Amino acid sequence: MTNLAELVAGSVESRDGTSIGYWKTGQGPAVVVLHGSMESARSHTLLAQALADDFTVYLPDRRGRGLSGPHRHDHCARTEVEDLEAVLREAGATLAFGVSASGAIVLEAARTLPTLRRVAVYEPALVADGTPHAAWLSRFDQEIAQGNVAAAMITSMYGLELAPAIFKVLPRRLLAAITEKAMQKEDRKAGPDDITLRKLGPTVHHEGALIVELAGRVDEFRTVQADVLLLGGSKGLSFLKPGRDALAKVLPRSRVIEFDGLDHGSSSDPSPINSTGSADAVNRIAVEVRSFFGANR
Incomplete structure (x- = not known):
């Protein structure tokens, strides 16, 4: 191999x-x-x-x-x-x-x-x-513009129906806080060229737009x-x-x-x-x- x-x-x-x-x-x-x-x-x-x-x-x-x-x-x-x-x-x-x-x-x-x-x-x-599955995009874009990548990721998970069942019983604010902590932990360990969740987050806009287009x-x-x-x-x-x-x-x-x-x-x-x-x-x-x-x- x-x-x-x-x-x-x-x-x-x-x-x-x-x-x-x-x-x-x-x-x-x-x-x-x-x-x-x-x-x-x-x-x-x-x-x-x-x-x-x-x-x-x-x-x-x-x-x-x-x-x-x-x-x-x-x-x-x-x-x-x-x-x-x-x-x-x-x-x-x-x-x-x-x-x-x-x-x-x-x-x-x-x-x-x-x-x-x-x-x-x-x-x-x-x-x-x-x-279209696009109702979440405007909220996502606003959260990215505010620098709140963690909240935007939670928004996209709901919008793209990727959220696990437990997400339905936990407040969004708590989920965003948990996600932010996980991202900070990853950021501390990452090298300058590593592709982290924080770097990937904004790209989800284009995935949502692609789904809507097609x-x-x-x-x-x-x-x-x-x-x-x-x-x-x-x-x-x-x-x-x-x-x-x-x-x-x-x-x-x-x-x-x-x-x-x-x-x-x-x-x-x-x-x-x-x-x-x-x-x-x-x-x-x-x-x-x-x-x-x-x-x-």
């Missing part, structure tokens, strides 16, 4: 000139693995490790994180696709994986780019019925020519499952797999915000992704 100490950094320019950095490891055909919300390129190191014996894995940082440049005022789904396209071109890749918000990006890329041959997405953030547009994916693997967990986000079911009906070539016992974060490394993550869960997903990407190659 490839050692992740062999990760090599690189970068490309997106269409608007923004630098998009990535980490690369492995050998074989190129696969681009795109991280989700409140994550960075390093959030899928376990998945990269599981694929690296058979594939050259590219792990880009989406804008606002790590090796990549900042968001611009006109950031939208097209910007995300252009960033992904730049990495695909650099890698010579026709295979891509995405999770949650980046799953939606990968599907939009498959719809608009001719180069993608196979894509795998884990619980893509496509809302089937057009419900909501209710599942039917547009009828034109996707790539083979698509639709993945999810039995304990995943319930409001995303109708979109996944609708995609299965409209995509010309797709396969659906639901993993018993896995949740929305199961494709990602364990972290402070992914406490249920595990190497076992990642490996279960990797087995299916490896088989799908390797078929008839």
Whole structure:
């Protein structure tokens, strides 16, 4: 199995000139693995490790994180696709994986780019019925503007239906205070280049805006020519499952797999915000992704 100490950094320019950095490891055909919300390129190191014996894995940082440049005022789904396209071109890749918000990006890329041959997405953030799930964004933006990242994170967890059941019985102010203490502890231990929760918090605005932009547009994916693997967990986000079911009906070539016992974060490394993550869960997903990407190659 490839050692992740062999990760090599690189970068490309997106269409608007923004630098998009990535980490690369492995050998074989190129696969681009795109991280989700409140994550960075390093959030899928376990998945990269599981694929690296058979594939050259590219792990880009989406804008606002790590090796990549900042968001611009006109950031939208097209910007995300252009960033992904730049990495695909650099890698010579026709295979891509995405999770949650980046799953939606990968599907939009498959719809608009001719180069993608196979894509795998884990619980893509496509809302089937057009419900915007955007009422929280104005409060989130106000809290970020006030420098209250902890409160904004609680707001986004409610807005994106990520809050555990216990959050419903605890006051928001208490939850924000607990979150702030956890962030301060992480800040004290972090190096200057570490991607902390405080740094990631403001990026959630763009994830919410992306969900709103693509909501209710599942039917547009009828034109996707790539083979698509639709993945999810039995304990995943319930409001995303109708979109996944609708995609299965409209995509010309797709396969659906639901993993018993896995949740929305199961494709990602364990972290402070992914406490249920595990190497076992990642490996279960990797087995299916490896088989799908390797078929008839």
